[in-house]
Amino acid sequence: MEGHPLALHDVMFIPALVAQASDEQNKKWLRRAQRREIVGCYAQTELGHGSNLRKLETTATYDVSTQEFVLHTPQITSLKWWPGGLGKSSNYAVVVANMIVKEKHLGPHSFLVQLRDEITHQSLKGITVGDIGPKLSFNAIDNGFLGFDNYRIPRTNLLMRHSRVEPDGTYVKPPHAKINYSAMVRVRSHMATGQGNFLAQALTIAVRYSTVRRQGFIESGEQEVKVLDYQTQQHRLFPSIAKAYAFTFAGYETIRLYEQLLKEVDTGNVSLMADLHALTSGLKSVVTHQTAQGIEQARMACGGHGYSQASYISEIFGVAVGGCTYEGENMVMLLQLARYLVKSVEQIKAGESGKLGPLVAYLAVKVDGVDLEKGVEEYMKAFQHVSRLQTWKASEKFLKLLKSGEKREVAWNKSSVELTRASRLHTRLYIAETFKRSVQEVADPRLKEVLTDLLHLHVNYELLDMATYALEDGFLSSSQLDYVRDQLYFYLAKIRPNAVSLVDSWEFSDMQLRSVLGRRDGNVYENLVAWAKASPLNKTDVLPSVEKYLKPMMNSKL
């Protein structure tokens, strides 16, 4: 859970080679990387810039006389900073640098760069590399810094699957300007399943513990109740169980789309790139945020013992919450999706609704009202309505500011909170729709029934959470919201008997969970005592600090 120093080798280094190095280059590098003869990382972020890639400062200047690129770190803010596995483990890196050929700045490009000697592992001359120090979590990963002092690499170390620099310095452009961002798009495509998994771990711990923990009464005179029987506890945990399933289903879809994109790009078709970028930008942001919230609620649902490291939930939280920042800070990525939404609105206004992609076609179709009692399809229409309403409002705000003479960037900034709201609603619609589609496809009737309950819980919880938007223009009445609330409480109670099975079905082993509270056998109290006794502070009855500090204080006459 704390991460693995070679994680980025598998998660980004190899995928970057697969997607961006030419077949010829990969004959040399890929097999070696796959066999782990070389260990790599993905070095893009710098001390001064992470979000705004166009301002990366590391330069790769082509020297036509030697047919080499000269990598250089011009100032302190240009140091690579954060890449996982860079500090101590990697001897190679895919380095993203601003490429300069014949004095022309050609923007960020990826290079394979050797950092350390393959035998001694010592850093090479011209390279400064090290670890950035302890972090909130992920402390088994050596996130690192890296500087170049006019460090030379062969021309052929530019990853040349999509763009090239010929020996004479002729630049051959890629088929899409952002194709070099593919390693990030890949991780973003996988993040919904990855985060769903983190949320699932925390929920397994909290739900299991909530059936062991007895405290208080619902009806007087009986045995104290399992805390999972409280409606508030169910409300804290069950909507997140639904989300963990929903994120996993949505993630399967984005992984499939990414694989499709890879194949299409190889045949020169880059048409899916904009759609997938918009989709994964929004999904990564919403899923990481809701996962962090869900894990924190799971921790609190375990009361005092949730705060102990014996719960292990704090470590899961630390790792998962990193996802709000890495692979694009959430606000920045929500605004990427917002660009796509605003463009869609502009298309509709220009009478080109027919050209809209399937995920945004609903923006052009108005619905007057819904009958929620008819079922999930009507909820989908309600989600579409709130997303459409907010997307149009935010877009109109931006377009009006533009029309009034504001500069594009200023108008964008003044509309940005509203735009991020639109992106979230659009993404939550997508999650609900993929959840619905996935449940409909389940063949086993008993499984389908339980998952359908979770789906109903999800749509009621989500709609209630978006109620302000739905009430704003009178689309939903307050009596409809009362119906949504009643449904929500109905499904909380209906799911209760299946709650443990729903988390057990994720099949985490005790070794994976590392939680005293979430043990499969439920022997929480005995093991909490054993865990506490094993604490380093309990190795001796009297600590050295007693002689050193406590006694002088206690014996002092002052």
Ligand SMILES: CCCCCCCC/C=C\CCCCCCC/C=C/C(=O)SCCNC(=O)CCNC(=O)[C@H](O)C(C)(C)COP(=O)(O)OP(=O)(O)OC[C@H]1O[C@@H](n2cnc3c(N)ncnc32)[C@H](O)[C@@H]1OP(=O)(O)O
């Ligand atoms: C087996 C798989 C494993 C995966 C597991 C993951 C699950 C988690 C589980 C465990 C975790 C263990 C490991 C953790 C790993 C953590 C590793 C972390 C790594 C990193 O963080 S790497 C660094 C990531 N950095 C970023 O993400 C930077 C964010 N910034 C950007 O991406 C860009 O700067 C930008 C997109 C914000 C803006 O780019 P730019 O300035 O160049 O472009 P704009 O002017 O804004 O837009 C112009 C135009 O381009 C379009 N565009 C932008 N990007 C793309 C793209 N990628 N594809 C297609 N199109 C793109 C943009 O939409 C604009 O279009 P329009 O003009 O609007 O049409």
Ligand SMILES: Cc1cc2nc3c(=O)[nH]c(=O)nc-3n(C[C@H](O)[C@H](O)[C@H](O)COP(=O)(O)OP(=O)(O)OC[C@H]3O[C@@H](n4cnc5c(N)ncnc54)[C@H](O)[C@@H]3O)c2cc1C
């Ligand atoms: C655990 C972890 C692992 C990482 N691993 C890697 C790795 O392997 N390789 C790698 O290269 N990098 C890695 N990173 C770096 C990571 O990708 C960046 O930190 C991330 O992209 C955010 O960029 P930043 O740090 O520049 O944030 P900043 O952009 O400085 O964000 C600060 C604030 O400014 C806001 N902001 C910035 N730009 C805008 C804008 N245009 N509009 C509105 N608000 C804005 C943000 O929303 C945020 O609130 C890792 C980071 C972490 C935490």
